[in-house]
Amino acid sequence: MEVCLQDPQHGYYTQGNGIGREGDFITAPEISPLFGELIAAWLMMAWETLGRPPFFRLVELGPGKGTLMQDILRTSRVLPEFHKGCLVHLIELSPSFQKIQQETLQKEKGTSMAWHTTLEEVPEDYPLFFIANEFFDALPFHQFFYTGEEWRERRVGWREPEGLTWELSPAPLGETLLKKILKKKEAQLSPYKGACGEVSPESLNQAQALRHRLLSQGGAGLIIDYGYEQGYGDTFQALSRHEYVSVLSHPGEVDLTAHVDFGALSQVFSSFPQLSVYGPLSQHEFLRDLHIEERARIVKKTASNPAKIDMDVHRLVDLSQMGGLFKVLGILSSK
Ligand SMILES: C[S@@+](CC[C@H](N)C(=O)[O-])C[C@H]1O[C@@H](n2cnc3c(N)ncnc32)[C@H](O)[C@@H]1O
Numbered sequence: 001m002e003v004c005l006q007d008p009q010h011g012y013y014t015q016g017n018g019i020g021r022e023g024d025f026i027t028a029p030e031i032s033p034l035f036g037e038l039i040a041a042w043l044m045m046a047w048e049t050l051g052r053p054p055f056f057r058l059v060e061l062g063p064g065k066g067t068l069m070q071d072i073l074r075t076s077r078v079l080p081e082f083h084k085g086c087l088v089h090l091i092e093l094s095p096s097f098q099k100i101q102q103e104t105l106q107k108e109k110g111t112s113m114a115w116h117t118t119l120e121e122v123p124e125d126y127p128l129f130f131i132a133n134e135f136f137d138a139l140p141f142h143q144f145f146y147t148g149e150e151w152r153e154r155r156v157g158w159r160e161p162e163g164l165t166w167e168l169s170p171a172p173l174g175e176t177l178l179k180k181i182l183k184k185k186e187a188q189l190s191p192y193k194g195a196c197g198e199v200s201p202e203s204l205n206q207a208q209a210l211r212h213r214l215l216s217q218g219g220a221g222l223i224i225d226y227g228y229e230q231g232y233g234d235t236f237q238a239l240s241r242h243e244y245v246s247v248l249s250h251p252g253e254v255d256l257t258a259h260v261d262f263g264a265l266s267q268v269f270s271s272f273p274q275l276s277v278y279g280p281l282s283q284h285e286f287l288r289d290l291h292i293e294e295r296a297r298i299v300k301k302t303a304s305n306p307a308k309i310d311m312d313v314h315r316l317v318d319l320s321q322m323g324g325l326f327k328v329l330g331i332l333s334s335k
Contacts, residue, residue, distance in 0.1 A: 001256050002140040006093060010252040013138070016096025019064050024255045025239045027134050028224070028283075028322060029068035032312040034299065036071020038290040039222065043072065043129050044079050046220035046332055056127045056219065058086040059119065061206070062135030064097065066090070066104030072131075073108050086129075088113040089122045119209050127333075128213045130221035136207075136265070137225045137257040141200035143236065144173065148193035156248065164248040195232040198258055207268040210331075215274055218335040226325045227260030229280060235259035262327050269331045278330035284323030287316060 005012050018024040028035040047056065060069050069088065076083045088111055092098045098115050105113060116122060143154040150172035157167035191197070210221060228235075238247040240254040247256060262280040269277045279286075296313045300306035317323040 001258075004251045004256055005138060005140075007252065011094070012252055012255060013094040014096060016094050016100060018255050024241055026242070027064060028316055028326070029071060029133065030065065031315055031322075032309070033067075033071045033074075034292055034295055034309075034313065035287075035316060036068045037075045037295065038287060038292055039068065039131055039133075040072040040075035041290055042222060042330070043131070043220070044076060044082050046129060047082055049332065050127060050218060050220065050335070052081060053085065053127045053218075054081070055085045055087060056129055057089055057122055057125075057217070059089045059091060059122055059128060059130040061091045061119070061130065061132040062138060063090045063092055063101050064134070066101035068131065068133055069101070070104050070108070073105075073111060083111075086111065087126070090115050091117070091119055091122075093117050119206070119213070122213075124213065124217060126217065128217045128219035128221075130210060130213075130219070131224075132222070133224045135225070136200075136203050136223060136260045137227070139200055139202040139206065141198050141203070141236075141258045143234065144197045144199070146191040146193060146195040146197075147172075151191075151197070154196075164251070166248075191232065196234040197232055198235060198261065199264075200258070200261065203260065204264060204268060207265050211269055211272070211275070214269075214331060214333045215272065218333045220330070220332040223260075223262075223265060223329040223331075224283065224286075224326060225260040225262075226322075227262045227280070227327050229261075229263040229266075229327075233259075260327070262329055266329055269329075274334050276332045276334070278332070280327040280329045282319070282324055283326035283328055284317050284319050286328040287323070292317060 003011070008014060012018065019027060020030050047053065063069055069090065073083070076086070090101055090113070092101060092115060144151045145154050145168060152172055153169040155167050155169060157165050159165045213219065214221065235258050236247050238245045238254045238256050240250065245254055266277055266280060269275050292313055296309050300309050303309055315321050
């Protein structure tokens with residue numbers, strides 16, 4: 001997955017052209033600017049709660065086309081102190097996406113903006129506010145299958161003439177590794193034959209790095225993605241032109257993702273008295289709590305195509321669409 005998405009020459013994200021109605025998949029900020037407006041509202045509320053720090057680091061992980069940051073900055077002009085105080089950092093691995101983001105954000109002249117490939121490059125000083133929308137689902141992960149007697153890792157192999165194939169590791173997982181990897185799920189559920197457990201050490205590392213920043217700098221953040229809180233299941237998927245395709249077909253040419261384990265992510269932030277964790281709640285609840293429907297009613301009064309606004313909002317909040325599939329985890333520090 002890492003090679004297919006991130007290879008500096010052939011990786012899918014390296015090409016940087018998959019997002020949008022014309023691409024392979026569409027994300028919430030690309031559906032409606034109301035999404036970014038409400039994220040901005042949440043960030044401004046968190047900033048107020050933390051005592052309106054005069055300067056802060058506003059970090060976006062995996063900013064795609066830069067649309068979400070553009071909407072956040074546009075909206076935050078209603079609160080000039082917030083807008084003036086924000087030092088923007090975009091964490092983006094792909095040079096093509098960095099270029100697209102720079103083009104999208106070039107109008108934001110007065111705002112300090114820096115691009116990085118990892119969070120480590122962001123200075124560890126002022127409070128840090130972060131947003132990660134559909135970032136964690138793009139991080140590599142491992143899959144383990146229960147044979148009825150033992151757990152084995154699922155790996156990708158090569159066989160002639162089929163090409164890429166699924167293989168199971170020749171040896172079962174050792175007790176120590178098993179306990180470490182499947183600890184939470186083992187404790188909650190007994191596996192059944194064919195059960196698939198998924199673990200993303202890279203996601204946990206990223207979440208721990210964010211936790212470290214919130215503990216040392218103070219701040220708040222939102223993680224939004226499709227995901228689950230517990231349970232077994234094979235969630236590996238590939239999208240091409242808005243259709244599901246086999247994950248082994250067209251390596252490097254299709255978007256590969258896995259559902260995010262929100263149970264594991266929220267555990268990273270909980271049990272620290274300095275941090276309050278909200279959710280995970282559904283995107284439906286989150287956007288409705290922030291009054292998306294009220295905001296849509298106002299915007300529709302002057303819109304040339306009000307029906308489209310209704311359709312887009314429906315797609316974002318409806319429980320049978322993104323509203324139910326997507327979860328939101330909020331974290332707020334106490335200082
Ligand atoms: C699915 S897109 C989401 C884009 C955007 N957040 C949105 O909502 O439209 C994933 C983004 O994360 C970036 N990305 C993936 N893995 C990354 C990593 N390990 N570090 C930094 N950026 C990464 C991709 O290049 C892309 O910009």
